[in-house]
Amino acid sequence: MDFRMNRRTLLKRLAAMPLAPALGSLLPATLQTALPAKSSFRRVRPSDRSWPSAASWEKLKQQVSGRLIAVQSPLAGCQSGPDTIACQEVLKNLQNPYFIGDQPGGTQTSGWVDGWSSSPSVYAVAAQNTPDVVHAVNFARENHLRLVVKGGGHSYQGTSSAPDSLLIWTRAMHDITLHDAFVPQGCMGKQAAQPAVTIESGAIWMDVYNAVTTVAGRYVQGGGCATVGVAGLIQSGGFGSFSKNYGMAAAALLEGESEALTRKAVELALVGDPTAMRLCLERILPACRERTVKFALPPIESAADIAAAMKAVTSALADGAITPGEAAELARVVEIFVRAVETSDFERRLKELEEAHAARR
Numbered sequence: 001m002d003f004r005m006n007r008r009t010l011l012k013r014l015a016a017m018p019l020a021p022a023l024g025s026l027l028p029a030t031l032q033t034a035l036p037a038k039s040s041f042r043r044v045r046p047s048d049r050s051w052p053s054a055a056s057w058e059k060l061k062q063q064v065s066g067r068l069i070a071v072q073s074p075l076a077g078c079q080s081g082p083d084t085i086a087c088q089e090v091l092k093n094l095q096n097p098y099f100i101g102d103q104p105g106g107t108q109t110s111g112w113v114d115g116w117s118s119s120p121s122v123y124a125v126a127a128q129n130t131p132d133v134v135h136a137v138n139f140a141r142e143n144h145l146r147l148v149v150k151g152g153g154h155s156y157q158g159t160s161s162a163p164d165s166l167l168i169w170t171r172a173m174h175d176i177t178l179h180d181a182f183v184p185q186g187c188m189g190k191q192a193a194q195p196a197v198t199i200e201s202g203a204i205w206m207d208v209y210n211a212v213t214t215v216a217g218r219y220v221q222g223g224g225c226a227t228v229g230v231a232g233l234i235q236s237g238g239f240g241s242f243s244k245n246y247g248m249a250a251a252a253l254l255e256g257e258s259e260a261l262t263r264k265a266v267e268l269a270l271v272g273d274p275t276a277m278r279l280c281l282e283r284i285l286p287a288c289r290e291r292t293v294k295f296a297l298p299p300i301e302s303a304a305d306i307a308a309a310m311k312a313v314t315s316a317l318a319d320g321a322i323t324p325g326e327a328a329e330l331a332r333v334v335e336i337f338v339r340a341v342e343t344s345d346f347e348r349r350l351k352e353l354e355e356a357h358a359a360r361r
Helices: 002-015 020-026 029-034 054-063 074-078 085-093 097-101 130-142 205-215 230-235 258-270 274-284 303-318 324-360
Strands: 068-070 123-126 146-150 165-169 176-182 194-199
Touching: 054 068, 054 130, 074 085, 123 130, 130 146, 130 165, 176 205, 194 205, 205 230, 258 274, 303 324
Parallel strands: 123 165, 146 165
Antiparallel strands: 068 123, 176 194
């Protein structure tokens, strides 16, 4: 019985192998050459010739007032051996989430199986203000570098860790300011003033709870883990221990920087800044990414019907009813459908053979 199940699984997987080569041979040469190629764009790595020079990094360091640092893994002290005093000290400290949060190359999880593994950036800008962040983003964009942002380092999706990257480390941006009567920008006369707290992006919830609850005797909706970064939790929705009573942290956000950023982008666009103009136009007149395609596609009941289906696709392409990209996407849909039909048919025939074989015993 075990052998039969293994054989069935193997044969079913073989039957479901992609039919792309066969489909490709059915397409005319004009369509095959028109299929969109994969983008060749890639981020620059330290092994590439176009990696920024030492002089370029030094210039960035001056722009951020010396706050550019080389990043090491927290486990660097264990390179000479796990039994060394340095390594034992590191392993002891790694049990403390506050220690991990204070390491530019540290993350609160080691990764996700088959997804990502914690790996330190090459350099980090230990940002203390908005200009530091701006300089880091501009440097990464101009040099085509991978860019990551880390506050608390709790991203289980790996968004605060990437090898061969430049890190914007916001840990030092942790100011917390309480307000007795706060009114968001543009809401004066429209919304009543209320108690609120302004929190910088690098703060962790323990510091916020201390300032808001312990010291001021008020409540703020945050997360259940005290070392989680405020910005990351809110951007991910912000479900906390008391969310069933007080809602999500993101819902309690009264004011962010989106309005100020939008206003600045519009101001720059009006004076002719090309990047700002592109950003504004992309939102005012977004590019059409897809449309509804209507034409007669013959029914597909088996692999024998694929020729008629592909003939309809190529005829629509030749008549100008669809674009080469749309034809390629339709070919992919046909391929998936035929693969499903053949897999189902193969399963049926395999079952019949097994039943016949069992009947002869």
